[in-house]
Amino acid sequence: xxxxxxxxxxxxxxxxxxxxxxxxxxxxxxxxxxxxxxxxxxxxxxxxxxxxxxxxxxxxxxxxxxxxxxxxxxxxxxxxxxxxxxxxxxxxxxxxxxxxxxxxxxxxxxxxxxxxxxxxxxxxxxxxxxxxxxxxxxxxxxxxxxxxxxxxxxxxxxxxxxxxxxxxxxxxxxxxxxxxxxxxxxxxxxxxxxxxxxxxxxxxxxxxxxxxxxxxxxxxxxxxxxxxxxxxxxxxxxxxxxxxxxxxxxx
Amino acid sequence: xxxxxxxxxxxxxxxxxxxxxxxxxxxxxxxxxxxxxxxxxxxxxxxxxxxxxxxxxxxxxxxxxxxxxxxxxxxxxxxxxxxxxxxxxxxxxxxxxxxxxxxxxxxxxxxxxxxxxxxxxxxxxxxxxxxxxxxxxxxxxxxxxxxxxxxxxxxxxxxxxxxxxxxxxxxxxxxxxxxxxxxxxxxxxxxxxxxxxxxxxxxxxxxxxxxxxxxxxxxxxxxxxxxxxxxxxxxxxxxxxxxxxxxxxxxxxxxxxxxxxxxxxxxxxxxxxxxxxxxxxxxxxxxxxxxxxxxxxxxxxxxxxxxxxxxxxxxxxxxxxxxxxxxxxxxxxxxxxxxxxxxxxxxxxxxxxxxxxxxxxxxxxxxxxxxxxxxxxxxxxxxxxxxxxxxxxxxxxxxxxxxxxxxxxxxxxxxxxxxxxxxxxxxxxxxxxxxxxxxxxxxxxxxxxxxxxxx
Numbered sequence: 001x002x003x004x005x006x007x008x009x010x011x012x013x014x015x016x017x018x019x020x021x022x023x024x025x026x027x028x029x030x031x032x033x034x035x036x037x038x039x040x041x042x043x044x045x046x047x048x049x050x051x052x053x054x055x056x057x058x059x060x061x062x063x064x065x066x067x068x069x070x071x072x073x074x075x076x077x078x079x080x081x082x083x084x085x086x087x088x089x090x091x092x093x094x095x096x097x098x099x100x101x102x103x104x105x106x107x108x109x110x111x112x113x114x115x116x117x118x119x120x121x122x123x124x125x126x127x128x129x130x131x132x133x134x135x136x137x138x139x140x141x142x143x144x145x146x147x148x149x150x151x152x153x154x155x156x157x158x159x160x161x162x163x164x165x166x167x168x169x170x171x172x173x174x175x176x177x178x179x180x181x182x183x184x185x186x187x188x189x190x191x192x193x194x195x196x197x198x199x200x201x202x203x204x205x206x207x208x209x210x211x212x213x214x215x216x217x218x219x220x221x222x223x224x225x226x227x228x229x230x231x232x233x234x235x236x237x238x239x240x241x242x243x244x245x246x247x248x249x250x251x
Numbered sequence: 252x253x254x255x256x257x258x259x260x261x262x263x264x265x266x267x268x269x270x271x272x273x274x275x276x277x278x279x280x281x282x283x284x285x286x287x288x289x290x291x292x293x294x295x296x297x298x299x300x301x302x303x304x305x306x307x308x309x310x311x312x313x314x315x316x317x318x319x320x321x322x323x324x325x326x327x328x329x330x331x332x333x334x335x336x337x338x339x340x341x342x343x344x345x346x347x348x349x350x351x352x353x354x355x356x357x358x359x360x361x362x363x364x365x366x367x368x369x370x371x372x373x374x375x376x377x378x379x380x381x382x383x384x385x386x387x388x389x390x391x392x393x394x395x396x397x398x399x400x401x402x403x404x405x406x407x408x409x410x411x412x413x414x415x416x417x418x419x420x421x422x423x424x425x426x427x428x429x430x431x432x433x434x435x436x437x438x439x440x441x442x443x444x445x446x447x448x449x450x451x452x453x454x455x456x457x458x459x460x461x462x463x464x465x466x467x468x469x470x471x472x473x474x475x476x477x478x479x480x481x482x483x484x485x486x487x488x489x490x491x492x493x494x495x496x497x498x499x500x501x502x503x504x505x506x507x508x509x510x511x512x513x514x515x516x517x518x519x520x521x522x523x524x525x526x527x528x529x530x531x532x533x534x535x536x537x538x539x540x541x542x543x544x545x546x547x548x549x550x551x552x553x554x555x556x557x558x559x560x561x562x563x564x565x566x567x568x569x570x571x572x573x574x575x576x577x578x579x580x581x582x583x584x585x586x587x588x589x590x591x592x593x594x595x596x597x598x599x600x601x602x603x604x605x606x607x608x609x610x611x612x613x614x615x616x617x618x619x620x621x622x623x624x625x626x627x628x629x630x631x632x633x634x635x636x637x638x639x640x641x642x643x644x645x646x647x648x649x650x651x652x653x654x655x656x657x658x659x660x661x662x663x664x665x666x667x668x669x670x671x672x673x674x675x676x677x678x679x680x681x682x683x684x685x686x687x688x689x690x691x692x693x694x695x696x697x698x699x700x701x702x703x704x705x706x
Contacts, residue, residue, distance in 0.1 A: 073655070076652035102652045
């Protein structure tokens, strides 16, 4: 589904990603872990289409298409979803209107007609209970006045509504208490299907107890320095990031 | 009666207009109105139309609109069809008292002044001045300052008609008053109207005024409205400016508030080539609350200038100003918000904000907050922003599949919404929401039943 080849990305002249390679196939969960500044969020943003970054080298194929030829809205319509690390507040734009418009675009792209108002409300209610988000929040402006945890749950709610093929969750677990974490992870697990995939970017191993990865990649200084199965997460938890820094700085 | 302004200076032209028609002006008005007319004429002789040198008008060149040839109607224009059939500014589910002004004259087939059982008076300014001189002696000219602004002096010298609303003490006006203010002619016109609104003690009323132009000629409207809000009264005033881009408007609103009164004004400028709004509020007694909201959406070559002045002349009053604007193409605008907190106006709370979004490099806004605080135990703030639509918000919307164009519209609607939601009457708020939505989409903004196609 996703094929990243030799991807190098910079921002304002500073090189952040230095030759990333990895593939994601349908049904897989990939975890990306790494210390602060390693480039995790950059990778997520670039895949979603943020104009702040410059791709200096490499290519990314999504479902066989050149991802960088696609506008951010088209990537989303084609099934890529980014769960933001810091979801932004948009006062004045209601959650309902936001989701209705987004869903219309996504369905349109997939050759489906728009949902009727009642079907849309039904879908909203269904996903609200799936993700266990407070239904009051849906009547508010996007993320306005939401706590950190509520914002993260809102990302998962949006993911549930749009049914993406590839979900990239950027530190969805940061700022969550254990209960919120469980709810978020639960939501993700319920949405997991054989034909969709997840890239879970996280700082801590904790989330991976609930969202069990097929592959774990460690990102350090813009490069993937280690890739293995889920045991790698435990090893990292045990040994800490210094283990990674030491073994890589020596090279 | 023509105003020829090819070679003769504007002020002279206007003075001649007044002098040559003194007879018809005086005979069409009552004594109390004429008393002020001469003083205003004298004042206008001294001041003239404000120029760019006048600090209050430094961003708005009035000579651009005054230096044109205009017709002026000293008697109401004869209309040979029922204007109500042609134009119904209808808002579904909104039951209102409908008043129509045509070229500055109160328009009706019936009695120009309606007198309700509970004492409410509504209708023609001229007729009210004739029938209720004592009310006029008490209120007329008591808060509009012709001495400070040549346009107000001009209006006072040319005054003939407009609207008059009087709500006695203790009366609640249940249905909002909807004033449909139309300019229409087959020649370019200068229009003058003078309005007087009095809210008695403990009264409540809601007035909406929509400005429309129904023919494609050029118009210049110079209007003055005096509003008196007595103790504990609650008054909501919404103005929707929707004339075409060949129309110019100078609209001055003077508000005088007494103890514990609450006045909110909301000026929504959708269309109109050249708009200058002056809104002045005097909080003369303690406990007053004044809210001034404004929204201006402009494109092409529109120029919209909002000038406000809130005078905290007494203690424990609260004022709140929020004006927001979106400027596209080559539109220009200005905001000048002056707040004066006088020496003994302790515990005053005065807040002011002006937020602007410029969609092009050519759009321009001049924003000038002015706070003059002479008391020491007060809470005051002011802020002005000029920027573009937030990039991060745009990206967030795009990352959910929403295209750039639609995302921009959603953000602009959200921006405008903060002002629209201040409108208390729900059906009106919904209708204005609709108009603003159409405006932002670049569609012609007009109430559904307008038969004319103005642009």
